[in-house]
Amino acid sequence: MSTDKPAWRLSTLAAQALGKIDEATRAIVPPLHVATTFIRDPDNLYRSGNIYGRPDNETAREGEAVIAALEEGASALLFGSGVSAAVALCLALGPGAHIVAPKVMYWSLRNWLVNEAPALGLSVDLVATEDLNEIAAAMKPGRTKLVWLETPSNPLWSISDIAGAAAIAHRAGAKLAVDSTCATPVLTRPLTLGADIVMHSATKYLNGHSDVIAGALAFAAEDALSARARRIRAAHGLILGPFEAFLLIRGMRTLHLRVRAASENAAELARRLSGHAGVVEVLYPGLPNHRGHDLAHRQMSGGFGGMLSIRAAGGEAAAIAAAARVSLWKRATSLGGVESLIEHRASIEGPGSPCPPDLLRLSVGVEDVEDLWRDLSQALAG
Numbered sequence: 001m002s003t004d005k006p007a008w009r010l011s012t013l014a015a016q017a018l019g020k021i022d023e024a025t026r027a028i029v030p031p032l033h034v035a036t037t038f039i040r041d042p043d044n045l046y047r048s049g050n051i052y053g054r055p056d057n058e059t060a061r062e063g064e065a066v067i068a069a070l071e072e073g074a075s076a077l078l079f080g081s082g083v084s085a086a087v088a089l090c091l092a093l094g095p096g097a098h099i100v101a102p103k104v105m106y107w108s109l110r111n112w113l114v115n116e117a118p119a120l121g122l123s124v125d126l127v128a129t130e131d132l133n134e135i136a137a138a139m140k141p142g143r144t145k146l147v148w149l150e151t152p153s154n155p156l157w158s159i160s161d162i163a164g165a166a167a168i169a170h171r172a173g174a175k176l177a178v179d180s181t182c183a184t185p186v187l188t189r190p191l192t193l194g195a196d197i198v199m200h201s202a203t204k205y206l207n208g209h210s211d212v213i214a215g216a217l218a219f220a221a222e223d224a225l226s227a228r229a230r231r232i233r234a235a236h237g238l239i240l241g242p243f244e245a246f247l248l249i250r251g252m253r254t255l256h257l258r259v260r261a262a263s264e265n266a267a268e269l270a271r272r273l274s275g276h277a278g279v280v281e282v283l284y285p286g287l288p289n290h291r292g293h294d295l296a297h298r299q300m301s302g303g304f305g306g307m308l309s310i311r312a313a314g315g316e317a318a319a320i321a322a323a324a325r326v327s328l329w330k331r332a333t334s335l336g337g338v339e340s341l342i343e344h345r346a347s348i349e350g351p352g353s354p355c356p357p358d359l360l361r362l363s364v365g366v367e368d369v370e371d372l373w374r375d376l377s378q379a380l381a382g
Helices: 010-015 058-071 082-092 107-115 132-138 162-171 224-236 242-252 255-273 293-299 315-324 345-349 369-381
Strands: 075-079 098-102 123-127 144-150 175-179 197-200 215-219 279-283 307-312 341-344 359-363
Touching (some): 058 075, 058 242, 075 082, 075 224, 082 107, 082 215, 082 224, 123 132, 132 162, 162 175, 255 279, 255 307, 315 369
Parallel strands (some): 098 144, 144 175
Antiparallel strands (some): 075 215, 197 215, 279 307
């Protein structure tokens, strides 16, 4: 009889958090390790691998192992936020590096790339990454070290070709990183499509309960860049705390259930909203008329995600008024939780935002879709 461990499917890996049993107690739930310092052996060595809590933590390692398995990566690193994960990766490139990134993307990271990265010796070009020709034209041979994608992109939900972008990046000797926060490994695994790094704002779907701020990087290979990102995390004190890592592991146990339920709700709402008199456009890659639908169909499996945006008939004032009339939906920022959120995105992003002023971003949760529709429909009808 073979003793090889079976290749478990994603839903099994997530539900059991890899199925690791605590050897000390035989518990099926990983313990929470809160210690910040550890005993040195009598001969002055640290054979346990634990020295101090800032560079590493056993609970964080447990969460990293789950993320690496879900993304089919060689390793993963947890950070105190999605922004800190992305920033650590950019810093790991070193001064003089050139980065190609999307014009429309995770607003906090876009702000950092535009306003902070140049002072640290990094140069950045923002392009429409859904157009491979724009990515190729922006590459600077010998200088471009990273191509950054976000797909689906927030808040317009455009789709970028991961395999195509990987080929362009690799020909230039650059790495491809993909912000897959909204797709999650349930729907897309960028590393299997040629990406080198996957970033998650784990605050969102990976945790899924609006009670943890966290970020993650998953690497296709353990190489010089992943090692430098690990060193930067330690040097800058960016690791996720053990309690937050514990909650993140708990959240990931239901990732597959939450993402599929939210995707089903979002698809149904997108279909209904397409015919609503209070809506002039629905932005959702699951709709056949979406510009990136065919690519999303090839690149995503099992759904198109729980995020969509609508553009309100009547412009900005109508959009803000509609958001004020909801009762079940929550007027709040962030996304990916079990509860449904509605947000006038341009107000949050402020001056310089490429977001249309009539746009409402919807993070669709796992509530009953009829309740969500009734509340949203009346709000848009006025």
